Amino acid sequence: MASTEPQADSVDVVIVGGGIIGLVLTVGLLRVGVKVKVYEQAQGFREIGAGIAFTANAIRCMNLIDPAIPVALRSSGSVATSNGGDEDPNDYLRWIDGYDRQRDDPSLQQLFFKLNAGYRGFEGCRRDQFLEALVKVIPPGVIELKKRLETVHDNGSENKLLLTFQDGTTAEADAVIGCDGVKSTLRRIMFGDDHPASRPRYSHCVAYRTLIPMDKAVSALGAYKATNQHNHVGPNANILHYPVANNTMINAVAFIRDPNEWTDEKTVAEGTRDDVKAAVRGWSQPVLNLVDCFPDTLSKWGIFDLWEFPVPSYNVGRLSLAGDAAHASSPHHGAGACMGIADALCLTTLMEQVVVEAQKSPGDKGRALIAALDTYSAVRQTRSQWVVNSSRRVCDLHQQQEWADATKLIKAQTCFEEVKDRSLKIWHFDYERMVRDSLQGYKQRRAPINGATKDKNLY
């Protein structure tokens, strides 16, 4: 029994949610000596079979969390999502006129903008395969399935937090981190059922997703467009596709503006090809050809986020949120998960400090954890909430009415300078500075300079 007895100087962290961010964080915290338990409500792992892409920047963050993570990613079959060809190894994002029908040759489309994302700028994989590879990195006994969190009781930073689950069992922890996604239970516990951030809002955009065999895609789009990422923009909709599965298929997503409310209980419903056809009626011929390749019925995702009502902070004492639980974003930058990876790097950095301090003065562990999580919230909130806003904004730009008005086309194209700036801000994140800022913020919170505590922001 002695070996399972809690040790006073250990730092016990519960992670709620066994998705990609939860498991990446688990690997990081284990590496720096935290005692981790992961509680996942599902019977298996959370991620369903869709693809996900990570920026090169996020993959470098993974490497700092633990080099085993990018190894897991690559072992799960990740590939660069754009294929520049032999003469240029870089990935590009391309925005192309999805609306206008060229009079001379309806098969042609105008390329509006092309942006260099660098060598392997985006790497894509299947979510379930990456998750499987991550699970293999984590020792047995860390993850428990079928555990649905109900409450957390905080009896002061001198005592353990007490978690209760819907099955009546309980657990203790020094800190709890919710990686439980857009509909986070821990977020609701932290801020209360009535807080507007406890209920993510509908972004009034739906995503129809499907895979199309490459030969059909080549017939619809031509070989160049089919084998390279393209984003076809037009009024009230945009269609994005890129090759997957070793160039044997393309992943195609139709984002369509929806003026109505989302009424389904679940955020994924069944949609039809005819829905998509109606949204792109009269668009350019390649887009119509592509939509003809969609199956009769396909999955239709209602996109919910925390844009309208952000959380007030990413921690309340020793309870904290990471990934979508903290800053659920619409997917228009392809960067939501990358923000969660940077959260995990920040938390791993800070928890390493807490582990060292807890060994020196175990009685101070609670205050050290609060300083670490306060620092995490201060370091991460502005940037990750900016991505939530920015993703909404680029959706508005992709789907602006001006694409359908010849007199406004010059104006419409001026949007790409902004799209470029926003993309580069994501891709060129200075994560080393974030690590330095985290260490410095923690140090300052642990040894505050004496002085006025008056609110200098009120004068």
Next chain:
Amino acid sequence: MASTEPQADSVDVVIVGGGIIGLVLTVGLLRVGVKVKVYEQAQGFREIGAGIAFTANAIRCMNLIDPAIPVALRSSGSVATSNGGDEDPNDYLRWIDGYDRQRDDPSLQQLFFKLNAGYRGFEGCRRDQFLEALVKVIPPGVIELKKRLETVHDNGSENKLLLTFQDGTTAEADAVIGCDGVKSTLRRIMFGDDHPASRPRYSHCVAYRTLIPMDKAVSALGAYKATNQHNHVGPNANILHYPVANNTMINAVAFIRDPNEWTDEKTVAEGTRDDVKAAVRGWSQPVLNLVDCFPDTLSKWGIFDLWEFPVPSYNVGRLSLAGDAAHASSPHHGAGACMGIADALCLTTLMEQVVVEAQKSPGDKGRALIAALDTYSAVRQTRSQWVVNSSRRVCDLHQQQEWADATKLIKAQTCFEEVKDRSLKIWHFDYERMVRDSLQGYKQRRAPINGATKDKNLY
């Protein structure tokens, strides 16, 4: 007579408009050996007595155009617009809650965001005084007043352009550059009366401008706010002020959203203090105090710009536009004139190349000028048009409805990450790279690589 005879190897440029950008460009072109004539329609110089501020970046551009220009600026009494005090020499921009009334002490306001603009980040002067100082740098005979341009005839790049004025006189030039402001005549000549860019559109924002003696401002706002730049934001309006005239007065501007059309013939009309009071009814006490210091009647500017209908390009052959004539912007970044200064640096750089080539092969001068002006348009258009868009965008953020809704205040404050990025993009412009890009673009246009001329953007 021989001395006034046109020389085959001289480069004769006419600048339309004797405002700040026209005269800054004149000084630059004269320095690199261009023969310049400036035609100004007014009886005196164009700028009326309002203030103008330049970023430190724009002042460094002035120095590259001709070191006499920043000397003229400083000799005209420019001062840093924000006063950090003895302990911090940097200028800051500050955004403050103009709307919410603090329950405990109505004289207090919450500082939302503070942004370091660097040492002498903005320098302000009176427009008329800067213009006077610039005129002294220009030799006599270059500027002609009371000349209103009517038409420009282009008889092919082998021949001079022929300009006719409303007084029946004519002039010849190798190239014409319109620095004739938001209502540019040359723009209308280049694109035609029917082109939408020939008519700038109302931004649905008005600016009420006034000067207030410092003692009254201190009584209204307190000493700290009165002597430092502050931007009071709230729903549908924002109020900006900063010290001028050696801290003896503050310049105050109330920007107010206007859902109606602008019906006055002129863009400056008479407004009343009551108009402003109505827009800030119920706002925080310091804002109400400040508006009480406004005079009964004051000037009311309708803000017009080229946001909705940008020009297709900044040149058509040897006719070209710079400053507001090319990219009239609303003033919410305080950066409209700074874009014109960068235009002038780009044009000076390119015209220096044309002067050198014209001396070697005078017969090729027309094609060299077209290459230079095509390059200028390609180098400058994206960025300066972005400022037009960005200025509109930050106005929307400054005046968002969310400031008046306590449940949306967390969201509203997330806007400052975007405001910061946009400001830094303006303040940290890499003008040395612009100069390199200009030289390279000109070289490529003068010696094009043989190859396919097919439009690679259509596929």
